Amino acid sequence: MLNHRSVNLIFPLLFILLLTLDFKIGISNWFYPMLVVFKFAVMFWGSYFINSNYHIKTRCDVKTDKKEIAITFDDGPDKNVTPALIEVLNKHNAKAAFFCIGRKIEGNENVIKKIDSEGHIIGNHSFSHSNFFDFFTTGKMKREFEQSDKLVFDATGKQMNLYRPPYGITTPAMKKAVKEKQYETIGWSVRSMDSMQKNEQKLMNKLTKQLKPGAVFLFHDTWPGVVPLIDKFLTEAKVQGYSVVRLDELFKINAYKNV
Numbered sequence: 001m002l003n004h005r006s007v008n009l010i011f012p013l014l015f016i017l018l019l020t021l022d023f024k025i026g027i028s029n030w031f032y033p034m035l036v037v038f039k040f041a042v043m044f045w046g047s048y049f050i051n052s053n054y055h056i057k058t059r060c061d062v063k064t065d066k067k068e069i070a071i072t073f074d075d076g077p078d079k080n081v082t083p084a085l086i087e088v089l090n091k092h093n094a095k096a097a098f099f100c101i102g103r104k105i106e107g108n109e110n111v112i113k114k115i116d117s118e119g120h121i122i123g124n125h126s127f128s129h130s131n132f133f134d135f136f137t138t139g140k141m142k143r144e145f146e147q148s149d150k151l152v153f154d155a156t157g158k159q160m161n162l163y164r165p166p167y168g169i170t171t172p173a174m175k176k177a178v179k180e181k182q183y184e185t186i187g188w189s190v191r192s193m194d195s196m197q198k199n200e201q202k203l204m205n206k207l208t209k210q211l212k213p214g215a216v217f218l219f220h221d222t223w224p225g226v227v228p229l230i231d232k233f234l235t236e237a238k239v240q241g242y243s244v245v246r247l248d249e250l251f252k253i254n255a256y257k258n259v
Ligand SMILES: [Zn+2]
Pocket: 074, 075, 125, 129, 165, 166, 167
């Protein structure tokens, strides 16, 4: 499998191979910078594509014949959008996973309590969701995870077990932090880009085209438009014979460590 460890083993071997070839038959000097560029390209691919499993084993979907999907919301909670969304989810009898940002939980503890009491689950999405999160050290990431864990624990009495990397970017430092905290890392198979696509019909067409057994959909409970969008999407999913299963049940894993 192509992951960070195997790449770190392969590239020195390739370098030695180039040196040997250069010594025996003579090769263009361009091969050396090309090797470096190739290595950075592989690392970029591995860090930016969460389903690559390059740094961290990440659950993005499930192989199944059953017409079941999971839906997830990132970057909340929002004091208005999240409760409105919960109403719509309840109307469709659908349970979702909310990957919350710690600093947004502060002051919105009642929203966190509502997510939990209505039967949805909460996952860790860092405390700051900083643009520079992927440059943080293992220690700094761990502190952020623990800050968010404590906020959710204080509100619900539950210890989060699921983690979704901010921006879906993974790094070697994050791998260590996740291992020490023993989280299950969660990705997605369908990224809706919901808050960017302003044409609702286009977005709906894109989403319904990607309805597949075992798919995990990513939305954001940060913009009001997600509420009617989810209402329509869940109606269409049902028409096509799909049912929404809570993420932890789809993957058959624990949403929390202490229950
Ligand atoms: Zn996010």
